[in-house]
Amino acid sequence: xxxxxxxxxxxxxxxxxxxxxxxxxxxxxxxxxxxxxxxxxxxxxxxxxxxxxxxxxxxxxxxxxxxxxxxxxxxxxxxxxxxxxxxxxxxxxxxxxxxxxxxxxxxxxxxxxx
Amino acid sequence: xxxxxxxxxxxxxxxxxxxxxxxxxxxxxxxxxxxxxxxxxxxxxxxxxxxxxxxxxxxxxxxxxxxxxxxxxxxxxxxxxxxxxxxxxxxxxxxxxxxxxxxxxxxxxxxxx
Numbered sequence: 001x002x003x004x005x006x007x008x009x010x011x012x013x014x015x016x017x018x019x020x021x022x023x024x025x026x027x028x029x030x031x032x033x034x035x036x037x038x039x040x041x042x043x044x045x046x047x048x049x050x051x052x053x054x055x056x057x058x059x060x061x062x063x064x065x066x067x068x069x070x071x072x073x074x075x076x077x078x079x080x081x082x083x084x085x086x087x088x089x090x091x092x093x094x095x096x097x098x099x100x101x102x103x104x105x106x107x108x109x110x111x112x113x114x
Numbered sequence: 115x116x117x118x119x120x121x122x123x124x125x126x127x128x129x130x131x132x133x134x135x136x137x138x139x140x141x142x143x144x145x146x147x148x149x150x151x152x153x154x155x156x157x158x159x160x161x162x163x164x165x166x167x168x169x170x171x172x173x174x175x176x177x178x179x180x181x182x183x184x185x186x187x188x189x190x191x192x193x194x195x196x197x198x199x200x201x202x203x204x205x206x207x208x209x210x211x212x213x214x215x216x217x218x219x220x221x222x223x224x225x226x227x
Contacts, residue, residue: 004157033215043158043201043217056214090157103150103215105157 002027004093004106012112018079021109025072025093031055032074033103034066037088046089049074050097078111086113117141118202118218125224126192134187134221136202141182145205149176149187151198152220158201161187197225 005024013019025032033056034046045058049068066076072093078085088110092103119137126132138147148163162169162176164185169176175188189196199220 035217042219043152045215045217058214092157102160102163103158105159108157 004091004104006089006091006106006109008109009107010110010112012114013081015081015083015113017081018077019081019111021076021078021089021091021111023074023076023091023093023106025074025091026104029093029095029104030072031094031097032068032072033092033094034074034076035090035092036060037090037108038086043090046076048097055097081113083113085111087111117204117216120200120202120218120221122219123222123224125226126189127226128194129191132189132192132196132223132225134189134200134202134223135184136186136218137184138202138204139183141204145182147176147178147182147185148203148215149174150201150203150217151196152201153195153198161200192223192225194225194227197223199223 007022023032031050033048035043036046037043046060047054047066048056052068063079068074088108090105090108092105094103117140146163146165149161150158151161152158162171162174164176164178177186199222201217201220203215203217
C-alpha cells in the first residue's frame, strides 16, 4: 500500500509570498493532520481535517490554513510568509479522527523563506 | 505546554535492551499514551500505544506504571536502525472533545555498534 505523499519536497519562497503544500493520504484514510517541525520549537500540531472539515486546530496564526477534498487529499496554505515559517511541514494520515489512532507521516516538505 | 518529560538523549550498544522513560504526571484517566519515533531525514513513525496495561508489538513493548504517571518504551534488542528521536505523546483534551497531539522534545537514541 502506498504511503503518505507530500509535494513538493523542497520549496524556497520569499518573505511576503504565499505557499501551498499538498498531501495525499494513504488510501482509505480519511483524517489528515499537518505539523510544523523546527529545531527550536520541535514538532507542533497545526490542524486536522476529517471528512473535509477542520476538526482540531493548534496555536498558529490565521495565516496558516488548510482544506481537505472529497478524496481526502489535503492542502495547507501559508500566506504572507515570514522568515520564521522556514520549517519542515509534515502531513500525517489516519483512518479516523480522535485520540485513539495511529498516524502515518509523510516525508515532509522543507520550506525555506528568504 | 508540554505534558511529557523525556531525557534529551540516551545511548545504547547494539543488541542490548533499551528502556526509554517518559514522565506524564498530569495524565488524565482517559488519556492514551502514544510513542512515535523519527529516523533521520524522515517523518515520524508510529511505534506503540497503550492505556493502562502493558502492550507488546513487533517493534517494541510499552510498560505503563500502575499510577500511569510514567511509562517506558522497551526496545528488546537495539539495532543501528533504531537510532532515532523517540517521542512520548499524550492526548491533550480541550473543551469540546478536541484532540491536540502534543509532542514533547523527544529522546535522541544513539546506538553504538
